[in-house]
Amino acid sequence: MRCICLSGRELQGLRMNAESKAWDQDLALARIQELERLPGGLLPIFHALQEEFGYVDKAAIPLIASALNLSHAEVHGVLSFYHDFHREPAGRHMLKICRAESCQAMGCETMIRHVENRLGVKLGETTNDRSLTIEPVYCLGNCALSPAVMLDGKLYGRVSSDVADFLIDDARRHA
């Protein structure tokens, strides 16, 4: 009963999408089979698939349903419940911007408007060149250093509009 759901893997679901592979039925099945015996294993399976492919393809739903003896509707219902799981490929980089109260108190809304205007996309959208997805998040636990953002799983504090520009430019250069 050790941490088999995560053994040998670095953090699930938060790896840079740039490293993600294209959808592959056999690989998906292999990941599902690693985890299908885990009690309550559905979330770990989604995390594992998202780690592998950057999103959870709808083709995974029947595979998971059959492995866990669930209906397609049950699997879809869980997948669509959680904000973290993407059902289509996201951008190569993921910028999560906190817009909870502590960051609001330090002007995150101004920074968010700046980022949206500059990229020409709204929170929850991906840039046309698919280099970057920006998403709202409600608290990153860095509230003494607000405003906070997380870029590809890495936390940043005191993020002014200028700092956000720097992070975005840097990420896109390494697309």
Next chain:
Amino acid sequence: MSLKIYVPGDAAALSVGADAVARAIKDQIASRRLDATVIRNGSRGMFWLEPLVEVETPRGRIAYGPVTTDQLPGLFDAGFLDGKPHKLHLGVTEEIPYLKNQERLTFARCGITDPLSLSDYVSHGGYRGLERALKMTQMEIVDEVTNSGLRGRGGAGFPTGIKWKTVLNAASDQKFVVCNADEGDSGTYADRMIMEGDPFVLVEGMTIAALAVGATAGYIYIRSEYPHAFRQLKRAIQIAYDKGYLGAHVAGSGKRFDLEPRMGAGAYICGEETSLLESLEGKRGQIRFKPPLPAIKGLFGQPTVVNNVISLASVPIILDKGAPYYRDFGMGKSRGTITIQLAGNIKHGGLVEKAFGITLREAIYDYGGGTASGRPLRAVQAGGPLGAYFPASLLDTPLDYEAFAERKGMLGHGGIVVFDDTVDLARQARFAMEFCAVESCGKCTPCRVGSTRGVEVIDRIIANEDREKNLELLGDLCEVLTDGSLCALGGLIAYPVQSAVRHFPEDFDKPAPPLPPPAAGRNQEAPSWR
């Protein structure tokens, strides 16, 4: 002996460059051919000073901060390895008033030890609580926790010992201990800090809980927004297994306890214990009816202790030093210490562990130093997104569960978010409803539908459409949400909304300001229940 230099590996410290500083220090050590090692400790919780670098000297640990990489050659030249003066010199760490005036029980080791060194943990009093617990009966352990007066630190404040007793008395072959590490409240980060800065204290606390109630397996449900804490805890659990503190023979006792971390998936509602259990079972994180209580029918239908990180991390010191030691801190029915987290527009943001009873004003001014912007403080939100907005006139409220309840507020998990006079409370009330709409699990109609209607009503108030009538409607709606929701999300969302109306009526009586763009969904597709 090699000199020790401490550079925090805490995620917040990393967020302002601690990794780069640690690398640069190693470069300096190498190029200057010095005999020194860099230890990545947890954070001391003084975040405005991060990255806070400490060096060990015969006078004790000397702190410098906030350190940037370009200042390092100068620091080495000035002799910082001997604790010599420099403009970043802060003196002996323990003597910094912010730290010196705290009562650190749960956070006694955080920032001091190497978080992943079990020998460090043990030499600083770790596993003494478990050692004592192993010599006690199950009932004696539960009584010790009950007598300490410890109440759930996640927000609800339910007596921990009573919860344990219910699980102990429930007959079952399989029981579970579940740690709620889904710390989603804005303004809170104590759980994250302890998981990154002293993870073994949580492992020990859970092990004691398991012994007390007769559980053999446990889960830590960590939110996905905390990838760093997740990795740290995963490593700590592996070390505890390797050293025989987890597994088939906990500390050689012959008792089994298996522990596994699980990652959430970005749903605030999974911080509610029954949603969390559903999520751990691999289901939608929807609220369960209570009763049955999780203590009777919890995870996979078995008796389950569900406790917050700080509650469980407080257990080892209670077992080590005894219930009276812990109980002697605090006031009224709030015993022990509270981990205050100063956040938002605050000059000296950070973690302050104090006995219950210090006032909001003392926390914000004596520790926090007032607003970061230097502008007058206008509002304070304690207890996360479901906590009330207090005006400056309520700053003398003591931090105590009952005192907050009397003022229609909530102490919650101890997060205090400060706003200066640029805040618009009508906008904050709107945000509260919007947040509830985004994060509602969809089970109860008042919360699922009422939150969206609430945003619309507040929009009409802000736009000055039938203001009086709509304010009355908002009051009605809040009442329906409070009375008609199963859990705290719908049940408490009236706190921030109505406190904003009550204490800051002038913000609801202004010409219409430009509205923010419509709320962006967090998924590409709207949740299926809408």
